[in-house]
Amino acid sequence: MSDYIVEMKHITKRFPGIVANDDVSIGIKKGEIFALLGENGAGKSTLMSILGGMYEPDEGEIYIRGEKVQISSPNHAAKLNIGMVHQHFKLVSDYTITENIILGVEPMKKFAGLFPYVDIRNANRKIEELSKNFGLEVDPTKKIADLTVSMQQRVEILKVLYREAEILIFDEPTAVLTPQEIEFLLGIIEGLRNGGKTIILITHKLEEIKKVADRCAVLNKGNLVDVLDVKETSTKQMAQLMVGREVNFESAKAPAVMKEEVLKVDHLTVKNEDGFEVVKDVSFTIHSGEIFAIAGVADNGQVEIADAIAGLTKVSGGKVLLQGKDITNESIRNRTEMGISYIPEDRQSFGLVLDFDLSTNLALKQYYREPFASKGILSKEEFEQFGSKLIDKYDIRSGQGIKTQVRSMSGGNQQKAIIAREIELQSPLMIFVQPTRGVDIGAIENIHKMMIQQRDQGKAILLVSLELDEIMNVADTIGVIYNGQLQKIASSESLTTNEVGEYMMGAKHE
């Protein structure tokens, strides 16, 4: 018998049209942090869904603690002490933490030996104990609705711990967290390992793997490329294996050649629905040939600034000027016509109509004008021609070309489609909000390249990002936002990552 707690041998899983896992064999030792690295669509999640009982493999065998098993359902997996912390939380927001955790495995007691009821008090105590043991620190009586995203994730972790999981699978756990929260979570994961648990970490972020993982399996297009010892491998090597070619982390870019002013934001104030000021008296300018990045922790008003410039949010004070013209009260359509391209943060609920096909989405900002429509009648041929042209030009991959329903496309390709559409508008101002969120390294590199290309062609670019590395990498000028106010505006060369980080936390004042 081997010393592996989990062994997956020759696993193959096919979906219509693709092989998600092709003869993949991995072994995971007890008490290690085992990372699964791969681009979107590499088959990481499928492999772990098989282990978690969501799918059954077409071929191959699974051994848990040396015993051959067929995991038929998530409940079965739980019985084998396998627990999954999902990327998208599955919590009832009106229930307390305890209620969520015990849902499905409620501890019952009988009142007067007759009437069964759920023993919440005991459960509360047990969960409090559990959370202290692993440094998770939650108040079990709080409602989910009142918790931050990172707290909700802790509840998800507690949920699997409560079910006595020994093998914990984390599916992209850091995708929704801020840098500080990531730090904390990685600490917790290490603590779990030190407490004897076995951890499987699905991610495409290399730094995280480098930081906590012991070993790492690299998947590419459904195939296992290699299993590496993390200590002896550089992040660069990992990235190469993952993408299957050499990757440039640093975007090569020439120094900015700034010309005339394109955007002027003058004492901008924005209120949210509750009348609370989320953007307070913000002023900055962006020039032709400049990438201006707003750095900041999530929900500090940066998205509202972008929305206000694009016209999606009402401005309550101040002005927005595009090429010298006051556009503060213009309609969204007029702003697009006057020269604003906008890549929104939430590509699925804002950037795309998921049930429309690809060509329609690519023409979503131009459908009403020549040549797409004349006298109110749409031209199908023009939609198709334009769509085909963009698919080629921007290498957008989809199952059925221009006819593909956008819903069925991968996140990276959806983003490519949006960026293609917005670049094609040829607007003097381009706004990118979190353009690389949830896309893989290859695509990130590509998106950065396109941004710099657009800059070099004389566009003014506003970048809003939560990834500090991204900002340091591509920005010419950085504005750091904290609590709705711009703390600092300076050229990117004059700032270090640490300094930006301090401004982001509101720690550094001038």
Add this chain to the structure above:
Amino acid sequence: MSKDKKKKSLRYSLIRPISNEKWQPISIPFVSIIISFIAAAIVILLIGKNPLQAFYNLFQGAGILPKPSYAGYKSMLTDFLSLLNAMTPLVFASLAVAVAFRAGLFNIGVSGQMLVSGFLATIIVGYSGLDAIIAKPLVLLIGMVAGGLMGGLVGWLKYKFNINEVVTTIMLNYIAQYVISFFIQMYYIDPVSRQSKYISEAARLTLVNVEIANLKMDIPLGFILAIITAILIKFVMDKTVVGFEIKAVGNNRNAAKYAGIKVGRNTVLAMVISGGLAGLAGVTYYLGYFSSIQPKVLSSIGFDSIAVSLLGNSHPIGVIFSSFLVSIIDQGSTYMSSQAGIRQEISSVIIGLILLFSACGAYLKHKVSRLKEKEVDQKESES
């Protein structure tokens, strides 16, 4: 093992005809209809009658199949024309639901919109003594405008105050029902029929008892208009900027707004179109199929149309066919009950079953794609 396999392959051959996604918009409703007829057959068997006989009578009664004998001045053609006469308002009403549905709105107020436009057309034109040449177009116009305004009001309330259209349409149904009932009973009541007074023949959209070739038939002028309207709506939805914007708003409000589409204006517009169509349903019903209004009653067409529209996939042309089918069952029921001795209400059960199964279309589609996936899996692992 081999038996098991055989069973499986049988199942695949059963689903194959509806596994082609291109044809699913047609094949799935078709399968729903077949299933519901099977279910209806079971019901009829349970009450001890012959289902085939019943279905045959149903089609005979609707003028699709010939009856063994006809009364004077009647023939299969006259039956068929009354079928079209009854079908006309249903087509308009279902189109009304379909258009709203494309814009992401649920127009439950078709009945109320029908009643208001029917009533206004009745008192303005129906009792006026205008010539047919002016009266008939005027009836249509009033129907469209009244329905459109009422639908527009719903859209505006949604846009301005974010009031759910389901709530406003239901409430407006009640308001229309009782306010109009008040006016009819106060000013327009016919003491004998206890309905509103009959309108002039000139204003009526169905030509009644026209004698042609020794037959007396009802010619529904609105039917032609209904077909033209369906084609027109299809064109607007598929090929024009207006339709594009309505669909975009219906599919994803946020993305539509982001793309510069005026969400509020399109919400109101979609409801105006929907209401206008409901208005046409109203005038072809109260001033066509009937020629008076029964107070305190809402037409069930307004509600049936929701399911009929669903059965037709909210597609303008599909709606014509689903209205046709439902009207056949409705119209044929009297004859069925007299010939086969099955109570007329059974036809409502059949309609109910069809609509129920058509609502399950999405489930059917899901199930088929699941089975198809499995089949592909199996084939691959066998090879």
